[in-house]
Amino acid sequence: MFSNKTFQVAFLLSLVTHGIILLQNPNLNLNIFSLNKKDEHLEVSYIEPPAQPQELPKIIEPKKEPFFKLPSKITGVKTAPPPFVDRENIFKKSKEIMSKEFTSTKPAFIKPDIIAVKKKITLPPIDINKIDNPSYISYYQIVREKIRRAAYQNYNRVEIGEVYLSFVIFYDGTLKTLRLVEEKSSSSAYLREIALRSIKEAAPFPNFPKELDYPHLSFNVIISFEIE
Numbered sequence: 001m002f003s004n005k006t007f008q009v010a011f012l013l014s015l016v017t018h019g020i021i022l023l024q025n026p027n028l029n030l031n032i033f034s035l036n037k038k039d040e041h042l043e044v045s046y047i048e049p050p051a052q053p054q055e056l057p058k059i060i061e062p063k064k065e066p067f068f069k070l071p072s073k074i075t076g077v078k079t080a081p082p083p084f085v086d087r088e089n090i091f092k093k094s095k096e097i098m099s100k101e102f103t104s105t106k107p108a109f110i111k112p113d114i115i116a117v118k119k120k121i122t123l124p125p126i127d128i129n130k131i132d133n134p135s136y137i138s139y140y141q142i143v144r145e146k147i148r149r150a151a152y153q154n155y156n157r158v159e160i161g162e163v164y165l166s167f168v169i170f171y172d173g174t175l176k177t178l179r180l181v182e183e184k185s186s187s188s189a190y191l192r193e194i195a196l197r198s199i200k201e202a203a204p205f206p207n208f209p210k211e212l213d214y215p216h217l218s219f220n221v222i223i224s225f226e227i228e
Helices: 002-024 026-041 090-101 134-154 189-202
Strands: 119-122 161-170 175-180 216-227
Touching: 119 134, 134 189, 134 216, 161 189, 175 189, 189 216
Parallel strands: none
Antiparallel strands: 119 216, 161 175, 161 216
């Protein structure tokens, strides 16, 4: 109880004392408040300056000039293009070069030693008035064509003439006999030899057809050698 009263008395005395001091020095109070205000205004904020962009090298663009100078207004009137002037004589030089490179000379014709000739070999057809068997006529035409082809391959000279021959063929197409008729043939030994050899090379011939039921048949032919 006693202690509480003592504390209260001491507290009151301290208040009175501080009040007197403040009243005697009014500037002290102002200084305290001014210090607080100054402290408030002394707050400093640091702001980083914006980074300056790096300057890029300037690109110098070439001047775009039109290939053809067009008029500002397009009208329907047709205008002729400007005449071409060959200042460097390009076409003249090219013509001179071509004329030098392509100078043509007439080729010299050489007379050939061998004159090309067209040979012709014929075998006369069979006389229908004497033979009326169609199977025999058809078979004879086959035999005659084989002989003509062989003679055409063997004939390589310019001698002309006819050779008459007679021969016999077996039913299986083999050649049995062969004879040259001298009185009806050319005197050229070359043509006679060609005619005989052509018939031998043409054999064997096809078998006889069923309609020709013979063991063998005889034929007569004339080989004509001609030049066209």
